[in-house]
Amino acid sequence: MAYGDALTALADPTRRSVFEQLIGGARSVGEIASDLPVSRPAVSQHLRVLKEAGLIGERRVGTRRYYSLRRDGLAELRNYVDGFWDEALASFKRAAERGEKDEASDVL
Amino acid sequence: MAYGDALTALADPTRRSVFEQLIGGARSVGEIASDLPVSRPAVSQHLRVLKEAGLIGERRVGTRRYYSLRRDGLAELRNYVDGFWDEALASFKRAAERGEKDEASDVL
DNA sequence: GTCTTCGGTAAGCGGTAACTTACGGTAAGT
DNA sequence: ACTTACCGTAAGTTACCGCTTACCGAAGAC
Numbered sequence: 663m664a665y666g667d668a669l670t671a672l673a674d675p676t677r678r679s680v681f682e683q684l685i686g687g688a689r690s691v692g693e694i695a696s697d698l699p700v701s702r703p704a705v706s707q708h709l710r711v712l713k714e715a716g717l718i719g720e721r722r723v724g725t726r727r728y729y730s731l732r733r734d735g736l737a738e739l740r741n742y743v744d745g746f747w748d749e750a751l752a753s754f755k756r757a758a759e760r761g762e763k764d765e766a767s768d769v770l
Numbered sequence: 771m772a773y774g775d776a777l778t779a780l781a782d783p784t785r786r787s788v789f790e791q792l793i794g795g796a797r798s799v800g801e802i803a804s805d806l807p808v809s810r811p812a813v814s815q816h817l818r819v820l821k822e823a824g825l826i827g828e829r830r831v832g833t834r835r836y837y838s839l840r841r842d843g844l845a846e847l848r849n850y851v852d853g854f855w856d857e858a859l860a861s862f863k864r865a866a867e868r869g870e871k872d873e874a875s876d877v878l
Numbered sequence: 879g880t881c882t883t884c885g886g887t888a889a890g891c892g893g894t895a896a897c898t899t900a901c902g903g904t905a906a907g908t
Numbered sequence: 909a910c911t912t913a914c915c916g917t918a919a920g921t922t923a924c925c926g927c928t929t930a931c932c933g934a935a936g937a938c
Contacts, residue, residue: 666783673781674926675774685857687865691885704927706886725884725935731858743851749793750839757795782896799915812897814916833905833914 665742667715668735676700677708681731684718688730772824773850776843779823784808785816789839792826796838 672678676698683694691709695702709729712718716735721728780786784806791802799817803810817837820826824843829836 666786669777669786670781673778676926678774678777682854685854685861687861692883700926701928702885703887703929707926710886727885731862733858733862736855736858740851740855743848746790746793747844747848750841750844753793753795754839754841784896800913808896809898810915811899811917815896818916835915 664716664735664738668717668739668742671711671715671717672739674708676704677711680705680708681712681717684729684731688721688728690726690728692726694729772843773847775823776825776847776850779819779825780847782816784812785819788813788816789820789825792837792839796829796836798834798836800834802837 672681679698680694683689683697691702691705694709695705698705709718713720713729716738717732718729718735719732721730780789787806788802791797791805799810799813802817803813806813817826821828821837824846825840826837826843827840829838
């Protein structure tokens, strides 16, 4: 149920901004914070949550710490959503075959 | 940024349970609540959040209300995660070509 | 060694989210 | 009409979450 932690981590808008900053590649804490309207300690706390969720990794060089996305964490979240999607589609098909056209209009 | 609402909605474990109950098809509020350790009004509040996030839809029959998943809401969330996945993979490739093998090990 | 940069951690505060109980409203049954 | 079943909403409580300021350690620069 690690996807639960991932969803919780990405629920907060600020933390999602932190996360999305790392799409382009690794960044240091100061760099991340400079593009956000919150303090640097706040960013550190967000990074902690993202790391515990398995979404990001840390690499130390000198006094700086570069954070970057983790493939495994992303894959887990992706698999959850995709699996959900497939099951929902199958369930939708079964409902349609039973003639529940009311649900077929806009409701799955 | 509707995926933000979707992520927020799915962050809560109880609400995620409500959501996952609907994979198999439409259910009434009472049915949903009977499988959960919280009160029925709590379920109603969760359904409200999920509905505002565009993840579920409502269908009234008599005094009952059947809730079910919405394809559009699921698609939006899926597109967000998949788009993220693609961008991250591309960024990872660029980093690898620049010779940042340190990130290639376990960190994307 | 000293100073500065970088960043994690502790403590505390305010807001809000997730519950509960109580109430009201609608539709079906009798 | 009365009752019952089903459900949404309001009000209030509690716990957690995100933020800030203050502090401290670690690794270069001089």
